[in-house]
Amino acid sequence: MGRCSKPCISESMHNILKGYGIILVILILNFKKKGALNVIELNKVSMLYPGTKDPALEEMSLKLNSGEFLFLVGPSGAGKSTLINLLFREKLPTRGGIYFDNKDISAYKKEEILQHRRRIGMVFQDYKLIKQKTVFENVAFALEVLGYSPKEIRIKVPEALKKVGLSHKEKAFPKELSGGEQQRVGIARAIVKDPDLILADEPTGNLDRDNGLQLMELFEKINQEGTTVVIATHAWDLVDRMQKRVVALAGGKLERDEKGGYDHE
């Protein structure tokens, strides 16, 4: 023991620092985890639009874990878009509850609704890009709205554009892009703020099969990085190809919930 001199002290110091390092990493991970979404639950959700007889959704229950990839399929009027709107908290259910990490989003106050929406990246069938803004500006817009600094925007926007393969189109305006490219900008805009959840309503509805497939692969890549993805779609061939969890709706009711293709039969 008496022989333990300088090397021994440095080894102890090293171990202590290593210990602090591990604690720091755990703290960081915990901190990140704290804000991240773990589970989404729908408990007997029904939705009846004013002036209609038939409910758009009826007694719908569903559980979605963080990092899942889910297709919502079904014919027009099955309730896919309604479900997307409910998850975004654009609409409120007539009955039942929607819970994000056990918190009922129907009870959210104004500021909580904003925070909720900021955790979600929306992708639309008609892209919803602002015509007067360039590709860079359209993507940056999602961060500006949330009060990111110009420095952060200069870093995050090129990253997002790189992910969707549009780094070279930064200065182009939407009208100069193809449909597939415009949708990629829409996806870049959705992912740039590192959302917990991506909600896409018929994202390939205006695209040909090849472009649609490329987009699905892009969504898969985003999902693999840890983001939960929910896609409402009619594109049976793409769903068949992806072989993910499929929730089939018909007449507002849950018809099937399992991993596989578009059609169970």
Next chain:
Amino acid sequence: MNRYAFGYCMRQSFQSLSRNAWLALLTSGLIAISLVILGGFLLVTTNVNQFIRTLESNVEISVFLEEGVNAGEVENRIRTVEGVAEQTFVSKEEGLENFSRTMGDPTLLRDLEGENNPLPDLIRVRVTAPEQVAVVAEVVEAYPEVELVDYGEELVTRLMLITSRINALFLTLGVLIAFGAVFLIVNIIRLSAVARQEEVVVMKYMGASNGYIRFPFLMEGMVMGWTGTVIAVTVLGIMYSRLSSAFGQDSLILLFQPVTDMERLLPIFLGLMIMGTFMAGFGSLVSIRKYLRV
């Protein structure tokens, strides 16, 4: 809204204005037209009021005195009557001289000079307000030194009736035109907001707060409104200065002197600028209200 968001809002407002420059200019132009109509009306009203006031201030009471009374004493008594603004003594000699001059030939009434002068001494009384004329005349007529009082009773009554009717008409028209201008401005701005409703919806989906969405629209609306008011005030200013100098030079219109003092014109022009700017901002907020309900 943090400082970055504020900066983006400002930049976005001016970027949007420059990228939609034609729409912005058209909006400003239409705002200018509605303000020129309102401003023109206000200027006409101000001038008509001035004209009526000039007419009213020219109404006077002629107090004809009995023969041989002390005019100075009567003047002193009249001075104490409430509502009297000023008085002028016109002796019978001056009266005859004035009358001769009016006839165009000073020699024509030479035979009536001196003791043959049939005219009485006269005091011309001006009152502070036209509605005081009848009251003052009644008081003065009761004086024993006074032979007769004349103030064109019918003319004063008619003048007062016309004045009150003109005031009521101009007030009604003014309110209607002001409402019309506000309605026009709000709807013009609404059109430009409708053209950008998609942007509002996108902002909402991005998680933008209503304040963040409203701010650039408010700024844009106010900038367009302000531009419109500058155009309107410039056009009105040029038109008015030309018209007023043309009227001012016309010696035939003796009673009508256009309002030129800035004390009365400035509130109109400033009022137009403030109203145009704020109405356009208000219009913007009203226009995007329904798109915020996402």
